[in-house]
Amino acid sequence: MVTNFRYDFRSGLVVFLVALPLCLGIALASGAPLFSGIIAGIIGGIIVGSLSGSSLSVSGPAAGLTVIVFSAIEKFNGQFNAFLLAVMLAGVLQIILGYIRAGSIGYFFPSAVIKGMLAAIGLTLILKQIPHALGYDEDAEGEFAFEQLDGENTFTEILRAFQNPNAAAIIITLISVAILLLWERPALKKYSFFNGIPAPLVVVLISILINYLYNYISFLSLSGNHLVSLPKANNFNEFLGLFTLPDFSQIGNPQVYITAATLAIVASLETLLNVEATDKLDPLKRNTPPNRELKAQGVGNLISGLIGGLPLTSVIVRSSVNINTGARSKMSAVIHGILLLVCVISIPSLLNRIPLACLAAILILTGYKLAKLKVFKEMYSLGLSQFIPFVVTIVAVLFTDLLIGISIGLAVGLFFILRANYKSFYFFQREKLKGGEKVKINLGEHVSFLNKASINNILENLPENSYVEIDGSKSQYIDYDILETIENFKSTAKQKNIRFTFNKNGHDGQPTAKTYAPVPVPQVDQTAYDQLFENNRKWVAEKLKLDPHYFENLAMGQSPKYLWIGCSDSRVPASEITGTHPGEMFVHRNVANLVVSTDLNLLSVLQYAVEVLKVEHIIVCGHYGCGGVKAAIEDNNLGLINKWLLNIKDVYRLHKDELMYMKDPNEQFKRLVELNVIEQVYNLHKTSIVQKAWLKDAKLHVHGWVYDLREGSIKDLEVDIRKTFAEYDEIFRFKDFQ
Template sequence: MFKYIKNDLPASIVVFFVALPLCLGIALASGAPLFSGLIAGIIGGIVVGALSGSKIGVSGPAAGLAAIVLTAIGTLGGYENFLVAVVLGGVIQLIFGFLKAGIIGYYFPSSVIKGMLTGIGIIIILKQIPHFFGYDADPEGDFAFFQVDGENTFSELLNTVNNISLGSTIVGIVGLGILILWNNVLSKKGRIFQLIQGPLVAVVFGIVYFFIAGSDSKYGISSEHLVSVPVPENMSSFLAQFSFPNFAAITNPEIWVVGFTIALVASLETLLCVEATDKLDPHKNVTPTNRELLAQGTGNILSGLIGGLPVTQVIVRSSANIQSGGRTKMSAIIHGFFLLISVILIPTLLNKIPLSVLAAILLVVGYKLAKPALFKKMYNLGWKQFLPFTVAVVGIVFTDLLVGIGLGLAVGIVVILIKSFQNSHFLHKEGEDVDDGKIKMTLAEEVTFFNKGAILKELDNLPKDSFLELDVRKTTYLDNDIIEILDDFAFKAKERNINIKLVSERGIIENPDSFTEFFKLKKAN
């Protein structure tokens, strides 16, 4: 596990700086105590990271669950009752894992997964622009289009124009310049620039700038534009930040409904993230999905028991890990320890980090996920790939993650149905005059009820007094709906004086009276 520590340690630092504001922001957007987001981040890094089979995935609180958490805390009668649902959600995820439900993630088309990554990249960019310029009215974790404060993604951008903070903007621009310089130039100049990562240098610059400029001057950065970690006065106040589930409420049916909802949504987000991160991984590792569900379930049980938000594997932190050179699960585990140590030992120093420099780091992450070249590549692959990809991107940007993925998947299914309609058979006509020619129809390997319309149309369009050769030698599965159509056509063919020659691997049959009997015998043999 320590073989690639030279890669994992710098990557863990980047993931730590990305995860810290997200843990706090998602807790804020969820209406939960800020410390609950940090607990989830720590559990996601250390516990889930250790149990997971993913080498580059990073887990923590997810923005996709924020709306569910916000609603559930109110309807269940308090945060302690909600924690019971988190624990139950973890238990249900363990059941999913034992039932080997992890295979579900593989049924999502590649175009939709790429659309998910691109859509998230665009959201990251759009959501971080206000923070980059020092407009921080919107919670960091509010990743949905319609936000908890009544605004939306684009109205926040318009509000930013009138609320630019000069100090935050300077830090953001210089921090972004450091990241670009480090990534494109300095990282190729020497080993020292590979060991010391650009994001760490950018964060250090932001802290130094704040100490020099202060908070009151024209070029200063006020406290609302800084990271805000809870600062305990002593060990007692630190321990007081933990909450514990009220298991007396476990008989409430609504808690079981919320628990199942958390398990279902968290599992789906995790499986989609696993599929996406495996595609991003330059070393093409394959994550065991059932083991991932077991790891996530264990993480949610522990997080709920000590007052944390639900956890999932999350694409923002995972992609930051990959792009920073993380090679093994140690980067995720170390980032969890960084979160734990920092909130205990240096919360005051963390509260000197400008949000704009963290926004600069996330802007780079977002750009790498949503490069313009990817749009060109998907377009060149043809409409069957480009359309589901585009719908997923637009859906994610203008709604939320799961809705966007659902829309992309729906379009992908429609594309499959269209191609299935077109490819159910091959029709070949011989002779110059259709009325005198022989018509040959070759059925596909698998023909289902989706193909009824296409085949029925072709059979109905056959002219009178013609000759049809129906070739089923390659057909291994024929739906009963299609057999019924062929039976009906055999009856009508006699009225229209159409001769039929059925060609199969068993031989040739002229003008069969019943296709049903033939395919029953074929199946029996």
């Protein structure tokens, strides 16, 4: 808990810094009181953050609702308190949606569309923050729409920003970007100071200091609209005056219910999309319960509307910042809400000294992480059926808004799904005969009305004077529309002299069960099998008793120091005999612990361990009494494994003189086990992977061990490989590495 709190507090602090101007900007763009955005941010953090089932999602006022809020307030003739009643009712509707389990709709959005949404948000962040980075702040933070209310659009605002740059803001932006990039460098991260303090906090503090110094430099100055502009209260009564109560006298106004329904639907959809996207960004790939999220959002909107706040949703911008700064649990969202509450009361003057340029730098780098070129390459490699919906979603979100863009992307994704369904519901076979042509159409497992157009096209283009067989005997379901289409084809078949048969196996448009001969089930010891799960439960309980966050911390990643290449023998468990714990040893096992130059499995493990995990020790461990070694020195034909054991026979051939000198077969067997281990150590050093690591002065040591089953002890064969390999046949050594 203490470890998680350290990460969560750091993330919550950064999200607070980013959320503060966004809350104010969204309120300004919505035509609502500025403090209503702060209220929504506080409620989204403390209330929704506490009730939500999401570990990393952050809620607050959303840019996607600004147009709805702006037009709704206009329809209420500027009466903000009447609008607040609609926000409360929207919250009630969301709670109802959660209880009727409407949250499952979030599962119906394709992954390509969700990834497109994330990339689009990243690009939008970059484009919308460029003016702030240049010091041109005509639009408030949180204005994410392409076409703006003032008649400008995203690109014209960027053009105007380049035409009207502010030197003071540009200096702050460049310094902020430099700090953010340098803070991530491995050379700095190895120091605890740089790991303990979040770079965005440093950026904000230095930017405030620079802004203060600007007071003494005449040609460098920041106008008021380039700083955070938080409403201030001089006393407690003024602070209470910033809150607004809803107008309950409007309960009979139909417009209240129309607005409430609109907010509930749009906010719920946006929340479901954002938590789905957040789950994809989560390093631990945790899943958010969608219905619980709707209930949490409903409670949040109910309270927000009650005390004068804007409607809120899960927000991907703040959530992605939360993830990028290393949050581990939903406590970070709660902390960000608490900081909003405490700081707007206690230090509003200091907060109003924060330049928007430094926050723009933070958001631009966040946007870059969401829209890296690597994401585009990965989606392209998956094929056009994934890449096109991905790109269409990006373009649509950029030039419209989040929900419209998602809808367009979903429509394109659905097209590809239908197209694939159109092509894959049957298998077509053609065969030339003397009297014509034989055509056989094997229907798939599930044939629905969506395949009607395709089956029509096939039947209309069948050749004359042919024999046609449609086989639906293996289909679990054939829709009535398909059956009707096939039956109607009979008259056309006669006109074309097509001999036609249809094996429908009793299908009448309803699913039919297949019948199979009973398969004899072998008798097994179910008790022994069930014991494995019982053992697992006990092991989990023991670990959690010692450390309640054991598995949570373990899931964060691995950094083992050892790579173990051992035998598959069940009596030689690597962790047990070395006393290591999960996460401390990377393990590869095969029959007789061999290192074979053509074994891609082992080489992949080796490369990952050396180049990615940076292990410091590679251990090849054999064991006395090895069945693989014993089988290799016998002449029994064992089938496929003969090819694998040839590698051990080669070891025997290389050391035949030494082994034949031994008269005792047991001693000869034990020595071959040791020689096999030594030879595998040599084989490791023949690989370019190990040689390349040494060339780069990696702290990598290779060891040869033998485990004694009878004693339980480990013997180090002390293979001085660096010295020996230097004298080894240089034909195995590589000299040039790219």
